[in-house]
């Protein structure tokens with residue numbers, strides 16, 4: 297039997313001491329469990345992804361020092377092979393670094409392998425820092441077993457199509473007994489199932505069992521879901537580690553089957569995973585928790601309008617940080633409905649969150665008076681509407697400055713797409729929780745939270761009221777935008793296109809075709825396309841949002857601002 301410990305850890309980028317401590321603790325568990333192998337995620341020493349820190353000499357020196365410390369630490373676990381990920385230096389033309397996998401035991405590097413396929417698309421930019429590795433030997437004998445190694449993207453060219461470089465195929469030709477893949481695979485809706493499909497098929501095609509170890513945790517926009525797994529050629533995915541949590545688990549492999557460390561059969565893996573709304577909730581909660589923890593925040597503040605976006609943001613923040621650590625501020629203006637305060641009171645009572653009232657009417661009036669006095673014209677229309685949003689944004693930032701709370705912005709993907717938000721107003725904030733959820737999904741997730749709680753967290757009047765910015769008398773979102781079910785169906789195709797998830801693609805494309813069948817629909821699409829394009833400048837200045845879907849705004853969609861568009 298080959299005993300292998302999967303160390304699904306949550307490293308922090310650049311925290312070498314912290315990451316080493318996590319790795320040492322997992323290695324001790326491996327040793328206690330009698331494992332010959334402990335497997336850590338890709339770039340586990342540095343955390344994924346260090347970005348341009350990889351260009352900084354001090355960072356690389358610290359990484360080298362951590363690697364030396366790790367080599368020394370491996371003496372404390374005699375006979376244990378540590379499979380780690382780290383940047384390593386290289387000579388010759390091209391980038392000076394490789395994204396490497398090292399197998400370390402008893403103070404020695406037993407194998408060093410450089411990642412061949414460097415993802416440089418969507419949110420990935422590895423070619424910016426690393427040079428692809430050669431197609432070299434990456435099989436190591438461990439006891440009676442020949443183990444072959446891959447690094448994350450290396451496995452993704454084995455989808456049955458022809459590629460110039462297919463490291464999985466090449467590894468299969470070396471006929472190891474087992475493939476071990478180290479990964480930093482960010483999560484989005486459908487990603488876990490995509491990994492399962494890809495690796496179960498490849499395992500079957502090459503008749504090779506495989507162990508896939510992923511990182512877990514939030515890193516800026518990205519959330520890694522863990523969900524490390526084992527696959528066999530006959531049975532597909534036979535084991536899955538915890539999702540959205542660290543998990544250090546030892547499995548035993550007998551050449552064909554995986555069993556638990558104590559020899560017991562492994563529990564069955566649910567192919568369906570989490571329903572969409574449960575997924576969004578888990579991913580967002582982990583993303584905020586880690587973002588806050590890593591940036592040194594314990595508290596968050598949110599402007600509470602009595603609308604659905606701020607309500608959902610508050611509910612998710614209360615879950616992630618604890619209700620006592622979240623403050624809501626209601627800021628009624630001349631145009632606010634009575635419900636905006638009353639519904640906010642009910643919401644915050646349901647959530648156990650503190651609500652503070654800070655009216656803005658006098659401040660808005662003072663600005664309007666100053667404007668008229670200085671510029672000789674009354675402040676009216678859109679500038680007055682935006683002023684209210686900006687006064688609110690300023691009050692929220694004052695509170696954040698004074699009390700050290702992280703300001704969470706509340707924009708959703710529908711309005712961020714078309715620029716239905718005020719720059720330096722409601723776009724203020726450090727992080728957006730729901731910026732990758734369409735408005736229709738904002739409602740669905742809110743209902744899901746109520747159902748999951750078994751009581752009303754988000755009050756029915758907030759779920760039922762018509763969306764309104766309440767910046768002008770009787771204003772409704774539908775004055776400026778098509779109804780959200782229509783807008784969202786169009787946006788899913790226009791923003792996400794080929795990256796739309798397999799599960800929803802057919803339905804969304806059918807709806808898109810129906811909506812654009814006549815001249816009116818085509819004119820609407822042209823208008824929406826133009827709004828998306830023209831509002832790139834707002835998105836470029838907006839706070840980062842947690843990525844939930846395959847194509848999220850941010851580094852996953854890099855568009856020029858000053859461009860002419862051909863539609």
Ligand SMILES: Nc1ncnc2c1ncn2[C@@H]1O[C@H](COP(=O)(O)OP(=O)(O)OC[C@H]2O[C@@H]([n+]3cccc(C(=O)O)c3)[C@H](O)[C@@H]2O)[C@@H](O)[C@H]1O
Pocket residue numbers: 678681682685711715716717718719720721722764765767773776833857
């Ligand atoms: N290409 C470019 N590069 C850099 N800056 C550019 C720019 N084009 C315009 N700008 C600047 O942007 C300004 C216009 O942007 P901005 O000031 O935001 O204002 P604007 O986009 O004109 O108006 C905000 C819109 O969002 C709606 N809104 C506001 C607040 C909340 C909600 C809601 O329900 O969530 C909706 C509101 O009803 C209105 O339709 C221009 O005055 C100019 O300074």
Ligand SMILES: Nc1ncnc2c1ncn2[C@@H]1O[C@H](COP(=O)(O)OP(=O)(O)OP(=O)(O)O)[C@@H](O)[C@H]1O
Pocket residue numbers: 598599600601602603604605606607625626627628629632636688706707711722763764765766
């Ligand atoms: N009266 C208010 N008091 C406090 N904050 C407000 C108020 N009105 C707006 N905000 C803040 O500005 C954000 C944008 O709100 P707005 O009502 O304009 O549109 P929205 O996108 O429909 O959001 P929501 O569904 O939360 O109302 C809100 O989510 C909230 O954070």
Ligand SMILES: NC(=O)CC[C@H](N)C(=O)O
Pocket residue numbers: 338415447448449450452479480481482
């Ligand atoms: N770190 C990587 O190589 C990640 C790329 C890979 N296709 C994934 O998202 O899982």
